[in-house]
Amino acid sequence: MKTKQNYPTFIFDLDGVITKTEAYHFQAWKQTASLFDYELTHENNEQLKGVSRVDSLKKILEWSDSEISTEMFERLLKEKNDRYLKALTELSEKDIIEGVYEFILDARNHQHTIALYSSSKNAEFILSKLKIIDLFDVRVDGNDVTQSKPHPEGFEIAAKLANSPPSKCVVFEDSSAGVIAANQIGMTTVGIGNADDLSMASRICKNFIEIALNDFKA
Ligand code: B16
Ligand code: MG
Numbered sequence: 680m681k682t683k684q685n686y687p688t689f690i691f692d693l694d695g696v697i698t699k700t701e702a703y704h705f706q707a708w709k710q711t712a713s714l715f716d717y718e719l720t721h722e723n724n725e726q727l728k729g730v731s732r733v734d735s736l737k738k739i740l741e742w743s744d745s746e747i748s749t750e751m752f753e754r755l756l757k758e759k760n761d762r763y764l765k766a767l768t769e770l771s772e773k774d775i776i777e778g779v780y781e782f783i784l785d786a787r788n789h790q791h792t793i794a795l796y797s798s799s800k801n802a803e804f805i806l807s808k809l810k811i812i813d814l815f816d817v818r819v820d821g822n823d824v825t826q827s828k829p830h831p832e833g834f835e836i837a838a839k840l841a842n843s844p845p846s847k848c849v850v851f852e853d854s855s856a857g858v859i860a861a862n863q864i865g866m867t868t869v870g871i872g873n874a875d876d877l878s879m880a881s882r883i884c885k886n887f888i889e890i891a892l893n894d895f896k897a
């Protein structure tokens with residue numbers, strides 16, 4: 680990929696930054712947790728944001744003090760994902776979070792490289808439903824990594840594919856796991872959402888209405 684040396688590369692998270700699929704994950708996991716008589720709370724859900732499907736189920740088992748066989752583990756992962764995908768049936772471009780599409784277009788017009796790093800193995804499917812898959816020069820998702828957020832592997836891969844040093848990458852994340860991961864390798868982090876959960880981000884914004892391309896001028 681051609682380097683655009685003078686401009687930071689923007690790396691976007693998907694769930695919670697580009698579209699609000701987090702509520703669907705929460706509903707689907709709630710049902711899984713209820714099998715263990717465990718009521719999944721919003722605090723629990725904050726800790727599941729950005730975390731892979733496998734690691735999410737491990738956390739639920741830990742919280743509910745439960746142990747299950749490998750077969751059951753695989754079955755619950757599949758059932759959760761089936762519920763989640765069913766909830767996404769009607770997902771469309773109307774579900775893109777306010778301001779983010781316009782920001783990406785503006786950034787593309789100003790020669791910024793646009794990358795995605797999502798922990799989701801459904802990322803390509805979701806981007807297609809939102810009809811924005813072509814906006815990304817680089818896409819990394821849960822299928823490309825061996826270790827999920829808060830490990831920085833996915834951000835390292837995205838930076839490499841974008842031909843950009845981590846210090847020249849700006850990451851937009853709604854999860855503390857994602858912010859921790861990107862901070863670890865010296866990327867600039869912009870937390871999108873609740874300030875309490877994202878206090879380690881370089882900057883925190885409620886949404887993209889509060890963000891302008893000029894904020895990232897070198
Ligand atoms: P899937 P992100 C993450 O996406 C979600 O925040 C997290 O809740 C989910 O468990 C994870 O993807 C895996 O998703 O089950 O679809 O593979 O926020 O990194 O875009
Ligand atoms: Mg997210």
